[in-house]
Amino acid sequence: MELNGKIALVTGASSGIGAATALKLAAAGAKVGLAARRVVRLDKLADQIRTTGGEAIAIEMDVVDRASVEAGVAKLVQAYGGLDIVFNNAGLMPISDVEALKVGEWHRMVDVNVKGLMNSTAAALPHLIERGSGHIVNTSSIAGRKVFAGLAVYCATKHAVSAFTEGLRLEVGKKHNIRVTSIQPGAVDTELFNHISDEGYRDQMEGLRDQMSFLSCDNIADTVMFALQAPAHVNVAELFVLPTDQPW
Numbered sequence: 001m002e003l004n005g006k007i008a009l010v011t012g013a014s015s016g017i018g019a020a021t022a023l024k025l026a027a028a029g030a031k032v033g034l035a036a037r038r039v040v041r042l043d044k045l046a047d048q049i050r051t052t053g054g055e056a057i058a059i060e061m062d063v064v065d066r067a068s069v070e071a072g073v074a075k076l077v078q079a080y081g082g083l084d085i086v087f088n089n090a091g092l093m094p095i096s097d098v099e100a101l102k103v104g105e106w107h108r109m110v111d112v113n114v115k116g117l118m119n120s121t122a123a124a125l126p127h128l129i130e131r132g133s134g135h136i137v138n139t140s141s142i143a144g145r146k147v148f149a150g151l152a153v154y155c156a157t158k159h160a161v162s163a164f165t166e167g168l169r170l171e172v173g174k175k176h177n178i179r180v181t182s183i184q185p186g187a188v189d190t191e192l193f194n195h196i197s198d199e200g201y202r203d204q205m206e207g208l209r210d211q212m213s214f215l216s217c218d219n220i221a222d223t224v225m226f227a228l229q230a231p232a233h234v235n236v237a238e239l240f241v242l243p244t245d246q247p248w
């Protein structure tokens with residue numbers, strides 16, 4: 001798909017993979033809605049994009065809150081006149097053993113990683129259907145393909161993302177000419193570990209940096225761009241992208 005002039009929503013655009021992808025989308029000529037809760041960061045990113053000749057607006061959005069998501073999508077559609085691309089990327093990974101019973105963190109992961117992604121899909125889909133084309137890219141994970149001890153709930157949420165993504169592709173690909181892609185990264189250098197409250201797991205995750213060369217956010221942004229820029233009749237359904245030296 002030619003991205004120049006296309007209108008894209010990126011959730012989780014305030015840091016990491018989302019911010020890197022938003023920059024590449026804007027550089028390719030897309031008009032980008034930058035969505036997340038930390039609006040100061042979004043404003044800074046929007047300024048950076050505009051300074052380099054791109055187009056972007058900051059959209060304060062909590063994906064857990066349906067009204068916030070609907071309002072954010074409406075703001076983007078009103079600003080640019082439609083919607084072509086959705087990068088459902090917001091997510092978090094506060095991992096711990098199940099027996100630690102951090103039920104609040106489990107619910108938070110389900111709310112953001114699964115229900116949040118469904119909220120933004122629900123708000124965006126009618127606009128893509130109206131256009132008769134579009135592309136939805138969902139950030140799953142290696143944890144959406146395999147299960148790891150300590151990551152039971154995170155893996156459950158990312159398996160749900162993978163299943164939802166494939167089901168969506170089956171329903172809207174042929175019927176509405178909408179492509180649907182699941183991105184499944186391994187270890188990427190982002191802020192994702194910052195929210196791990198279990199010190200042991202946080203140290204373990206940080207320690208992985210000494211064992212392998214983490215992917216950069218740009219590496220994943222490039223894979224998203226590959227899927228988006230494929231010819232219109234090509235739906236890159238899944239992209240499983242790992243550090244070369246990731247041994248699991």
Ligand SMILES: NC(=O)c1ccc[n+]([C@@H]2O[C@H](COP(=O)([O-])OP(=O)(O)OC[C@H]3O[C@@H](n4cnc5c(N)ncnc54)[C@H](OP(=O)(O)O)[C@@H]3O)[C@@H](O)[C@H]2O)c1
Nearest residue numbers: 012014015016017036037038062063090091141188190191
């Ligand atoms: N890093 C990895 O190794 C890795 C591997 C596989 C998959 N992933 C996935 O990649 C995605 C992006 O994560 P990242 O690694 O780039 O980490 P990150 O830098 O922590 O980014 C997470 C993004 O999600 C947003 N977010 C969290 N809760 C939100 C909410 N309630 N509403 C709206 N936005 C929310 C955050 O923005 P605000 O806090 O400003 O709202 C932030 O922009 C996640 O889905 C993650 O599961 C990451």
